[in-house]
Every structure is written in structure tokens, then in C-alpha cells.
């Protein structure tokens with residue numbers, strides 16, 4: 581199990597300072613970078629007793645293993661891994677669950693974008709299988725723009741079993757697949773809900789698909805057969821948001 585991680589980028593570090601400042605061990609800022617957005621972050625970090633150093637671009641590039649750090653990199657204690665037990669706690673205190681299931685998303689950019697969509701849509705948690713899925717990496721945090729620190733990610737050992745457990749708790753599970761006969765816009769997305777998305781290449785696995793209450797498709801007008809999973813996630817989540825607000 582990882583003990584430490586690197587988080588970089590203004591939004592990701594800002595979210596860390598807001599949600600779990602106790603995780604930050606030290607921070608590096610780009611020497612000579614005068615960005616007003618960094619000033620409140622430096623102030624908050626110092627208030628929490630975080631050591632803040634200024635360093636050359638090359639040092640930050642190496643720490644982040646990327647040049648996309650926007651002049652700020654933090655070394656942090658790895659986030660606690662959440663599993664079925666914590667999911668149970670969440671369900672216990674949530675009146676109308678609104679969850680996202682990602683069945684085997686492996687591209688960190690896609691997971692980051694899904695987290696960002698989920699945060700914006702008010703999703704209370706994302707459930708992923710422990711194996712064959714990307715977890716929270718530095719790239720995921722950067723792409724998620726702070727949502728990796730605000731949306732809980734539950735990594736479960738047996739996704740189909742967890743889906744059946746959700747159903748026992750009254751959660752309706754809508755799976756998504758391009759070939760489904762029912763269109764997303766015909767589905768009722770108002771009650772306790774989990775929307776299940778498939779992996780980049782293979783879509784939903786057979787057992788996950790069978791564990792869904794129903795399958796829906798997003799109508800496609802053109803020649804391509806499917807959307808990118810993070811785009812499809814955004815479409816589905818915001819249709820649910822529209823219905824839940826009506």
C-alpha cells in the first residue's frame with residue numbers, strides 16, 4: 581500500500597487544503613512565479629504548519645513527474661482507502677443516494693474527468709472494483725481539479741456483490757450501454773440511484789451488466805459507435821440532475 585503521494589496543480593492543492601490539510605507533508609512553489617491564486621494557498625499551508633519551499637522549475641517537474649503543475653506541488657500522506665464498510669456508513673446517512681459506478685476505468689484522465697463530473701453533479705460517492713481500475717494518482721488528482729479530494733472513491737473487492745447489496749438497500753442501478761433499447765431520457769432517475777458506466781474498451785462486464793436493474797443508451801446521431809466514458813458519464817449524471825431538480 582502506498583504511504584505517500586504527490587498532488588500538483590492549483591485546484592488539486594487548494595482542494596486538499598480545504599478538505600484534508602492534515603495530509604500535506606510539504607509543498608514546493610515555483611521560484612519567481614507571481615500568481616495571485618497561489619498566495620491564499622501559501623497562507624493557509626503556513627497556518628497548518630506545512631513547510632513551503634521555493635524551487636526551480638526542473639525540481640517541480642521532477643517532483644510532479646509532469647510539467648503541468650502550475651507552479652505548485654505537494655507531498656502528501658496517501659488518502660485512506662475506502663471500501664464496502666465506509667460505503668455502508670455513507671448509505672446509512674444518505675436519504676436519497678446518488679452514486680456512480682465505474683466498472684474498470686483504467687485511464688487516469690478518464691477517472692479524473694469522471695470525478696470532476698461527479699463533484700459538479702452532486703454525486704455522493706464513486707464505486708470502482710479494486711482490481712483492474714486506476715486509483716487516485718497524481719494525474720487523476722490534477723485532471724479532477726479538486727474533485728479527487730471532495731468525492732469519496734470506494735474500492736470494492738467484488739463489484740457485482742456490492743451492486744446487489746446496493747439494490748437490497750433500495751438503490752436502483754441503471755447500467756449504460758450503447759446497444760440498450762431504452763434511451764437514457766426515458767428512464768426515471770429520480771429516486772435512490774447508482775449509474776453504472778463501463779470500461780473504455782469492453783464496456784460493462786457481464787456480471788456487472790447482469791446486476792443492473794435496467795440498461796439505457798445515450799442516442800447517437802452520427803457514425804461513431806460510442807462516447808468516451810467520461811463524456812457519457814457527464815451526459816448521464818446531468819440528465820439525472822435535471823430530473824432530480826424538476
Ligand SMILES: C[S@@+](CC[C@H](N)C(=O)[O-])C[C@H]1O[C@@H](n2cnc3c(N)ncnc32)[C@H](O)[C@@H]1O
Nearest residue numbers: 756757758777778783784797798806807809812
Ligand atoms: C467507450 S465506451 C465502451 C464501448 C464498448 N466497446 C462497449 O461496447 O460498451 C465506455 C462506456 O461509456 C458509456 N457509453 C459510451 N457511449 C454510450 C452510449 N451511446 N450509450 C450509453 N453508454 C455509453 C458506457 O458506459 C460504456 O461502457
